Amino acid sequence: MxxxxxxxxxxxxxxxxxxxxxxxxxxQANWPRGVRVADAEGAARFTSIVPGCYAGRWPHIHFEVFKSPEAAVSGEAAVLTARFALPQDVLARFTKALPDTRAAPGRRS
Structure with a gap:
């Protein structure tokens, strides 16, 4: 990122x-979640699993950007909150390995 x-x-x-x-x-769980601090060029690297999907949503990843690591854990408001959808060509490499989620409970987020 x-x-x-x-x-x-x-x-x-x-x-x-x-x-x-x-x-x-x-x-009771805390996965897949993580915080990274950007380097001098503003880049941060995350490694995770390919997210699944649920009714009405394309696989996506949420993120918030904070002005400092301290702000991220202090309750301060994020300077940016957003999400991005994974590209279809990237997902195509993984879809055969993903479980069938058609019967999974729906979400509203």
Whole structure:
């Protein structure tokens, strides 16, 4: 992920392969989530699984950018909150390995 300023912290999260979110669908869990601090060029690298999907949503990843690592954990408001959808050509490489989520409970987020 590139575009944050140096030392900005990015908090990233997404659902698991069957469309469930930790902290929401499974409050006792805390996956797949993470925070990274941008380098001097504003880049941060994340490694994770391919998110699944749920009724009405294309596989996507949420993120928030904070002005510092301290702001990310202090309750300060993010300077940017957004999500991005995964490109279809990238997903095509993984769809045969993903579980069938057609019967998974729907979400409204």
């Amino acid at each position: 590139r575009g944050a300023g140096p030392r900005h912290a990015t908090y990233l999260w997404h659902c698991n392969a069957v469309g469930a979110y930790s902290l929401y669908d499974q409050p």
